[in-house]
Amino acid sequence: MKSYKAVLLAALTAVLLGGQAVAADKLRIGTEGAYPPFNEIDNTGKAVGFDLDIAHALCEKMGAECSVVTSDWDGIIPALNTRRFDFxxxxxxxxxERQRAVDFTDPYYTNKLQFVAPKNSDFKVDKDYLKGKTIGAQRATIAGQWLEEDIGDLVNIRLYDTQENAYLDMASGRIDGVLADVFVQYEWLQSDAGSDFEFKGDPVFDDDKIGIAVRKGDPLRERLNKALKEIVEDGTYEKINAKYFPFSIY
Incomplete structure (x- = not known):
């Protein structure tokens, strides 16, 4: 009888401890840290931004203790798949193409692509004007892909390791314009560095769904989807959105 009770107690303890382990599991968030206002490194060395606020809100809903790991953009999917971080x-x-390498959650916002160029330029989003111009975008992004697939036969494309370096080249006159995510461009245009530039033309692509990536087949995807639904429904997402933008990006 003592043996039976001991086994039963051990089983119940394992269940209870198992529940605690799930409630306090440790997960690592992967991000770039060079894409304000979505992710960047502040003056204390901490990764901050919209992406990180969303990630930490999801961790709270999942009952997980989360830390942040940064990675260069070019190698960020390989870093996920070699387990440098969990999502x-x-x-x-x-x-x-990316869905062949990773699984994605439901979208957590919808992006658009739009050109930015100097205010004093006659930049136009039409093929006659763009022919022979040099346009910048960040490497391995949908903006770079759009340039290559849609107007690659017209323009000279220059790809950069970070968004900031594309802006620096445009400011120095080495490129005629930049194509990038509209919300990243919006943030930059509000800054001192972007004050002499403006949006040109309408968005060229307006249905760019942004998701959270996990390794193929990882059940963490469903936990993240559940948590995402919860932060949208309870107003957490709206509060984070309002911290960065005066309009909804969901």
Whole structure:
């Protein structure tokens, strides 16, 4: 009888401890840290931004203790798949090519692509004007892909390791314009560095779904989807959105 009670007590303890383990599991968030206002490194060395606020809100809903790991954009999917971190929140567009390497959650916002160029330029979003111009975009992004697939035969495309370097080249006159996510461009245009630039033309693509990436087949995807639904329904998402934008990006 003592043996039976001991086994039963051990089983109940394991269940209870198991529940606590799930409630306090430790997860690592992967991000780039060079894409304000979505993810960037502040002056204390901490990764901050819209992406990180969303990620931490999801961790809270999942009862997980989360830390942040940064990675260069070019190698960020390989870093996920080699387990440097557990899920990737870095304003990543959901594309067919990427879906062959990772699984995505439901979208957590919808992006658009739009050109930015100097205010004093006659930049136009038409093929006659763009022919022979040099346009910048960040490497391995949907903006770079759009340039290559849609107007690659017209323009000279220059790809950059970070968005900031594309802006620096445009400010120095080495490129004629930049194509990037509209919300990133919006943030930059509000800054001192972007004050002499403006949006040009309408968005060229307006249905860019942004998701959280996990390794193929990882059940964490469903936990993240459930948590995302919860932060949308309880108003947490809206509060985070309002911290960065005067309009909804969901």
């Amino acid at each position: 990737l929140v870095a304003s990543m567009s959901i594309t067919e």
